[in-house]
Amino acid sequence: MPMDDLISRALDLAEVKGAAYCDVRLVEANQERFVVRTGVVDTISNDESLGIGIRVLVNGSWGFASTNIVSPPEVDRITSLAVEIAKASARSSNGPVSLGPPVTSRGVYTTPIQTDPFSVSSAVKLEILLEADRRMGSVKGIMARTGNLIFIKENKTFANSEGAHVEQTIYESGGGIMATARGNGEVQRRSYPQSMRQQGCAGWEFVAAMDLAGNAERTATEAVALLSADQCPSGVTTLIVGASQLGLQIHESCGHAVELDRVLGSEAAYAGTSFLTTDKLNNFQYGSEHINITADSIRLPGLGSYGWDDEGVPSQSTPVVQNGRFVGYLTSRETATGLGLPSNGSMRAASWNRIPLIRMTNVSLEPGDWRLDDLIADTDDGIYMEMNRSWSIDDRRFNFQFGTEVGYEIKNGKLGKLLRNSTYTGITPEFWNSCDAVCNGESWTMWGIPNCGKGQPGQLGHTGHGASPARFRNVQVGVMK
Amino acid sequence: MMGRQAALALLDKALSYSKAQETDIYLSAQNLGLSRFAGGEIHQSVAHGDVVLNIRSVAGKRLGRATTNDLSDAGVQRAIEAAHQNALLMPEDIEFVGLPAPSGAANVESWDEATARCSPEIRAKIVQGVCLQGKEHDLNVSGACRTGVQETAVVSSRGVRAYHAGTFAGLILNTMSGTSAGWAKGGSWRLSDLDTEALGREAVSKAVAGRDPVAVEPGRYPVVLDTYAVDDILEALSLYGMGAQAVQEGRSWMNDFIGADGATGVQAMSPSISVWDDGSASNGWPVPFDAEGVPRQRVNIITGGVVNAPVHNSYTAGKEGAVSTGHQANFTGGPIASNLFLQEGGSSLEDLIGSTKRGLYITRFFYTRLAHNKGCVMTGMTRDGTFMIENGQITHPVKDMRFTQSYVEALAGVEYVGSESKLVLNEVGFATRVPALKLSSFNFTGVTV
Numbered sequence: 010m011p012m013d014d015l016i017s018r019a020l021d022l023a024e025v026k027g028a029a030y031c032d033v034r035l036v037e038a039n040q041e042r043f044v045v046r047t048g049v050v051d052t053i054s055n056d057e058s059l060g061i062g063i064r065v066l067v068n069g070s071w072g073f074a075s076t077n078i079v080s081p082p083e084v085d086r087i088t089s090l091a092v093e094i095a096k097a098s099a100r101s102s103n104g105p106v107s108l109g110p111p112v113t114s115r116g117v118y119t120t121p122i123q124t125d126p127f128s129v130s131s132a133v134k135l136e137i138l139l140e141a142d143r144r145m146g147s148v149k150g151i152m153a154r155t156g157n158l159i160f161i162k163e164n165k166t167f168a169n170s171e172g173a174h175v176e177q178t179i180y181e182s183g184g185g186i187m188a189t190a191r192g193n194g195e196v197q198r199r200s201y202p203q204s205m206r207q208q209g210c211a212g213w214e215f216v217a218a219m220d221l222a223g224n225a226e227r228t229a230t231e232a233v234a235l236l237s238a239d240q241c242p243s244g245v246t247t248l249i250v251g252a253s254q255l256g257l258q259i260h261e262s263c264g265h266a267v268e269l270d271r272v273l274g275s276e277a278a279y280a281g282t283s284f285l286t287t288d289k290l291n292n293f294q295y296g297s298e299h300i301n302i303t304a305d306s307i308r309l310p311g312l313g314s315y316g317w318d319d320e321g322v323p324s325q326s327t328p329v330v331q332n333g334r335f336v337g338y339l340t341s342r343e344t345a346t347g348l349g350l351p352s353n354g355s356m357r358a359a360s361w362n363r364i365p366l367i368r369m370t371n372v373s374l375e376p377g378d379w380r381l382d383d384l385i386a387d388t389d390d391g392i393y394m395e396m397n398r399s400w401s402i403d404d405r406r407f408n409f410q411f412g413t414e415v416g417y418e419i420k421n422g423k424l425g426k427l428l429r430n431s432t433y434t435g436i437t438p439e440f441w442n443s444c445d446a447v448c449n450g451e452s453w454t455m456w457g458i459p460n461c462g463k464g465q466p467g468q469l470g471h472t473g474h475g476a477s478p479a480r481f482r483n484v485q486v487g488v489m490k
Numbered sequence: 491m492m493g494r495q496a497a498l499a500l501l502d503k504a505l506s507y508s509k510a511q512e513t514d515i516y517l518s519a520q521n522l523g524l525s526r527f528a529g530g531e532i533h534q535s536v537a538h539g540d541v542v543l544n545i546r547s548v549a550g551k552r553l554g555r556a557t558t559n560d561l562s563d564a565g566v567q568r569a570i571e572a573a574h575q576n577a578l579l580m581p582e583d584i585e586f587v588g589l590p591a592p593s594g595a596a597n598v599e600s601w602d603e604a605t606a607r608c609s610p611e612i613r614a615k616i617v618q619g620v621c622l623q624g625k626e627h628d629l630n631v632s633g634a635c636r637t638g639v640q641e642t643a644v645v646s647s648r649g650v651r652a653y654h655a656g657t658f659a660g661l662i663l664n665t666m667s668g669t670s671a672g673w674a675k676g677g678s679w680r681l682s683d684l685d686t687e688a689l690g691r692e693a694v695s696k697a698v699a700g701r702d703p704v705a706v707e708p709g710r711y712p713v714v715l716d717t718y719a720v721d722d723i724l725e726a727l728s729l730y731g732m733g734a735q736a737v738q739e740g741r742s743w744m745n746d747f748i749g750a751d752g753a754t755g756v757q758a759m760s761p762s763i764s765v766w767d768d769g770s771a772s773n774g775w776p777v778p779f780d781a782e783g784v785p786r787q788r789v790n791i792i793t794g795g796v797v798n799a800p801v802h803n804s805y806t807a808g809k810e811g812a813v814s815t816g817h818q819a820n821f822t823g824g825p826i827a828s829n830l831f832l833q834e835g836g837s838s839l840e841d842l843i844g845s846t847k848r849g850l851y852i853t854r855f856f857y858t859r860l861a862h863n864k865g866c867v868m869t870g871m872t873r874d875g876t877f878m879i880e881n882g883q884i885t886h887p888v889k890d891m892r893f894t895q896s897y898v899e900a901l902a903g904v905e906y907v908g909s910e911s912k913l914v915l916n917e918v919g920f921a922t923r924v925p926a927l928k929l930s931s932f933n934f935t936g937v938t939v
Contacts, residue, residue: 042822044822046739047739049583049585050552050580050581050583051822052555052822053554053555053576053577053579053580054554054555054556054557054573054576054822055555055556055557055569055572055573055576056556056557056558057556057557057558057559057560057565057568057569058542058557058558058559059559059560060540060559062538070531070532070535071532071533071534071535072535072536072610073534073535073536073537074536074537074538075536075537075538075539075540076538076539076540077539077540077541077559077560077561078561087537090537091537093610094523094535094536094537094610095535097525097532097535097609097610097611097613097614098525098531098532098535098610098614100532100611100614100615100618101527101530101531101532101614101617101618101621102531102532103529103530103531131575131576131579132579135579135580139581152739152740152741153739153740153741189739189740189741191740191741191745194864195864196740196741196862196863196864273528273529274528274529274630274632274666275526275528275533275534275632277528277630277632277664277666278526278528278632278633278634278662278663278664278673279634279662281856284939362538362540363536363538364534364536398861399859399860399861399869400859401857401858401859401869401870401871401892402857402871403856403857403871403873403890403892403938404856404857404871404873404890405938405939407938407939408871408890408892408936408937408938408939410861410869410892410894410935410936412861412862412869430862432861432894434892434935434936436938436939465524465526465634465636465662465917466522466524466536466538466636466917467917467918485936488869488894488935488936489861489862489867489894
């Protein structure tokens with residue numbers, strides 16, 4: 010049976026069984042992974058996953074069921090199961106779910122790419138990692154090296170009982186290397202282009218442009234240099250946060266905090282809630298006047314880029330913080346309706362077998378006016394930190410602590426000596442309100458985070474975060490003693 | 491659910507498609523039902539089933555991989571061929587010693603028919619019950635109730651042939667007032683083992699006692715860690731160093747406590763700390779074999795505070811001329827100790843608190859992350875129940891605090907070990923059975939709003 014007929018069959022059966030709303034996602038995902046560890050090819054793998062997920066509203070409550078067997082009898086079974094689950098959910102309900110205006114999107118979207126990553130041979134891909142590994146291994150003092158590449162192609166068809174029917178092909182490409190050095194009673198690491206890997210909604214050209222091999226020796230040399238670097242001092246000082254680290258800072262302290270399902274308590278037992286409660290919308294100074302943060306699903310190569318979300322809502326751009334003022338959430342149809350707003354299309358599921366949740370799109374700090382060189386020259390005394398090594402934040406997204414792979418002392422407007430075990434900590438709104446400068450577009454990069462955990466059963470989301478370096482005053486640094 | 495016969499027949503058929511020198515196939519199948527709730531209502535309730543074939547193909551000293559959930563003949567053949575082609579692409583790895591030889595796995599009991607058949611209605615009744623408990627104290631209750639079946643099977647051209655089916659059940663509860671929160675978590679392979687009412691009481695009592703917390707200054711405090719916090723310590727020590735891959739790469743906390751010749755005998759922690767991994771123990775999370783079909787051996791990782799040895803898969807063991815301990819938990823990645831036990835002591839929780847002149851009673855850690863490999867330095871928050879102890883009594887709740895602390899150093903300062911242990915089972919099959927601990931010092935580096 011053609012797939013569209015199968016989808017129609019599920020929508021029809023759900024209606025017959027009493028569903029007031031139904032949506033169906035049919036997803037076929039293909040993934041290539043390459044991992045090299047210290048001179049050895051650890052993994053070459055091709056991973057395929059195909060399945061269908063059906064979500065229904067019955068008696069005002071949600072039910073969801075999914076299967077990897079895409080056949081008429083199995084689709085009938087899980088449609089009936091989703092209805093049964095929804096009826097059980099209605100036993101514990103505070104009132105019917107309202108989705109607001111119907112969504113009737115129709116169309117086709119494909120990630121714009123130059124070269125299909127699946128058209129490039131595995132041998133070429135592997136050689137990039139092996140060459141990077143050889144070059145890292147040429148640096149004395151390196152104990153372990155890793156390199157990885159990943160390529161994803163996801164074909165997804167979404168349809169709902171309101172008339173929406175969209176087809177999307179999303180491509181992702183990513184890669185990264187890391188060198189670990191041990192000596193002087195220390196263990197230190199350096200990564201490139203960022204921790205774990207850099208990943209984007211893009212084709213082969215995204216990975217080719219990284220030049221992993223060309224950056225391998227420098228990366229390894231910096232890891233070894235960290236072994237004998239001074240420890241990051243403890244105290245309160247001026248901090249310039251590099252673009253990659255700031256991407257994760259945005260992710261943890263802003264992106265998660267503006268997920269409206271968290272705000273309303275849906276994630277309380279697991280990931281937590283948010284201090285950005287609804288009374289603060291348009292009524293809270295989240296950061297300084299220099300802080301402008303946008304959530305969008307259109308800015309490539311951000312990992313949160315697509316044509317429609319998993320409720321069929323079109324991709325779009327939403328201001329989250331304007332001149333420091335908190336002005337917007339990431340929303341779903343259900344949560345937005347509760348605030349009298351339209352959804353801004355932020356619902357995504359990690360797979361056919363997961364229910365869509367509000368996920369970060371591309372949540373980015375807009376560029377400011379400063380060139381990085383000028384910003385450093387303008388800083389008398391402080392520290393520059395870059396590339397994440399550890400991250401932690403409390404369940405309301407207030408208290409955070411980050412560690413970075415490298416730090417550099419700033420003295421009299423110049424970068425000074427290398428610092429190891431660099432850390433900083435703070436309280437989210439205090440931190441963002443202490444920002445007095447954001448660098449311009451020259452040093453602005455869209456970073457990809459492919460491992461954002463949320464939900465039960467767990468889902469790994471893929472999010473984008475554009476950022477350029479920014480300066481923060483009176484920040485507590487050097488927490489490691 | 492597939493069942494033994496269908497699972498092994500599928501693997502046999504898949505194996506017959508392989509032209510490789512050696513092949514093994516790891517089947518992982520799950521049927522899950524999960525109901526999430528918040529604000530007194532179920533807001534997400536799901537069911538899913540999936541069967542994944544994880545294929546490894548050997549060509550000399552080369553190993554290729556592929557996975558698929560397309561179980562049609564064409565789908566399986568495509569994945570088998572992809573794994574073979576991937577192997578041919580690899581450079582030779584002189585340390586690869588081949589796929590594991592067959593050996594008999596222990597029989598473990600972890601199947602419960604009632605758990606396997608649990609309906610969404612039964613989960614909804616559990617949710618209603620615990621929400622009512624919270625409502626009686628004006629608390630907002632949220633959480634998740636899950637039940638299901640996990641099947642694993644391994645068949646290889648070397649003769650490995652293993653199958654296991656187990657059930658699982660879990661309940662996570664969070665209770666919140668305007669100023670406080672509580673938490674409880676229970677898990678077992680048998681739904682009837684979950685005392686959901688007791689879990690409700692536990693979560694409610696913390697939120698009720700935790701109302702109107704006060705901030706205390708960061709610094710070093712003696713602490714009494716209840717079982718969920720101790721579980722976090724063992725989980726971190728496992729993830730960041732109890733596997734042989736991390737040790738061989740020099741990034742494990744164990745590297746500083748294993749002699750240069752690999753000999754054991756270095757004291758890292760208090761003599762009262764003994765930790766082992768045992769997948770066959772009935773009071774843990776029984777799993778008879780790993781993703782390579784190797785029986786899970788008991789491994790004494792720390793004995794009397796002395797670091798012994800990490801756990802192995804067949805590759806890391808082969809590099810050392812040793813035998814796998816059966817700890818390849820997933821299809822890829824290194825070996826993981828995921829069925830951990832911490833030896834109980836002789837003190838009650840009341841004894842631990844009573845022995846503390848001024849310190850903190852911590853029920854749970856949250857969002858803990860590795861800050862530095864050496865000593866397994868972690869940072870994270872307390873959450874859902876943190877209290878001040880003064881003169882042996884809990885005196886008042888405190889606001890959540892951030893810590894930055896070496897977990898190895900923390901366990902060097904164990905003063906008392908609780909006499910009762912709790913099985914703490916996370917969502918992806920990682921389990922610990924741990925008692926409460928009294929530690930002489932823990933480093934708090936911040937406090938939240």
